[in-house]
Amino acid sequence: MPKLTFFGISASDLKPLIHLEERAIANYPWTQVETLSLSEIEQQQxxxxxxRLLIVGHSFEQKLKKSIQRENN
Structure with missing residues (x-):
């Protein structure tokens, strides 16, 4: 398996590694977020x-878009 780095990854590198399936989700206690109560510290955390996830996700999305654009040109 090839070694992938975040800054060197392209869409074509990911295609053979990713398989997505959409399935229904069961109603488990941890999926019913409207019934969860968090302390003030937990809310801050x-x-x-x-x-942080939004920042990392945005950075990854931009990198992936650039990679796709390079491949299409």
Whole structure:
């Protein structure tokens, strides 16, 4: 298996590695987020995690778009 780096990855590198299937999700207690209660500290920790995921996700999305554009040109 090839070694992939974040900055050297392209869409064609990912295609053979990814298989997505959409399935229904069961109603487990942890999927019913409207019934969860968080302490103030947990809410702050959650906000930090979400913001970091958004930053990383945005960076990865931009990198992937550039890679796809290079491949299409």
């Amino acid at each position: 959650l906000q930090v995690i979400v913001s």
